[in-house]
Amino acid sequence: MKKAFRIIAFVLVALLFIGTFVFLYKKSQPKETEYELLTAKTETIRRTTVVTGTIEPRNEVAIKPQITGIIAELYKEAGQMVKKGEVIAKVKVIPEMSQVNAAESRVRLSQMNVKQAQADFDRANKLYADHLISTEEFEKARLALRQNREEVNSAADALQIAKEGVSTSMADLSTTLIRSTIDGLILDIPVKVGNSVVMSNSFNDGTTIATVANMSDLLFKGTIDETEVARLVKGMSMDISIGALPERKFNAVLEFIAPKVSQGTNNANQFEIKGALSVGSGVTIRAGYSANAEIVLEELKNVLSVPESAVEFEGEKAFVYVLTSKKDAKPQTFERRRIQTGLSDGVNIAVTSGLKPGDNVRGNVKTSEEVKPAQ
16 A cells, blocks of 8 residues: 555656656747738828917007096906997096196187177277278178187187097097907906006007907917928918817918027027918807917828838838748748838838838737737
8 A cells, every 4th residue: 555655656746847847848948029010001191290389369459548547437348349449448637737727828818819809890890880991901800709719719628638638529539538449359458447547659658458359360379490490381281279179170371481580599499480270150269379280391192101110220221121921920030121211200101112012011029918829
């Protein structure tokens, strides 16, 4: 019995030893490397650039007053539409005492003159009726009276303007009423009732009462690197994506390329570009939205291409490994072949010679999960 146990134990040890030896032998054998196969095919290769910028109205106007004073009333608010000539605000004039005193003095003087002219006319009229003076002298007296009456009206208007900034006779042309100069949307009204405002003239920019823009005519504005600006041509199509509207894409047409550097850094110079944006109905775009413009700098249609990751570069030479064995054969065999390359879009690269459509080239090594047989 003991002898049988010894034999069984010996057999088990021998089997364990042989199994361990076989496992270690198989593990020490080099594994067969299997590569991903990439096919050369005809595609369109584009080289694009992305420009960062903003959406802005083409025509944005700052409305400024023509008199100095205080905001008395605001008739509009930001976000409302206005027509050209529509009143946005009213300014109350702060009168200067010297001008008011001078205007009042002029009124008093004109009133005294008109009284004297009236007396002279009455006297001349009586003498003319008695045929004691000529018609010419009578006409002079009547003209003097008219002139003095006109001066009274003019002096009264001047006094009213000095006090209120507008006269009754010129109410339609009042500079105290701040009107929009274009049709558009009010983007901002930076003043409030009671704020002081300064008139716009050749020495002062003046206080902005409101900013009005035509939001139906929008532009994409951005800057592009000097290494790419030379490839741009007016009329190029631009695909616009707006950060606030990620689900929408818009088209724009390049219409301006700055002839001078707009921004300069130690690394590169930037040139401003502008594109006319096409916006469909039912879409609200606000001024200042951040946006990106994708521009196609170069394009090759119907060219043979392979993934750029499959190309091996040595200086100015390019090589690929072309499959020479059958597609499903094991092991895989490849031939190193020189090719001529062209335009690259960063993923695929054009091949001008050395390959034909349908050729399989070597890609990356397959992982263990990719080569593991199906269960």
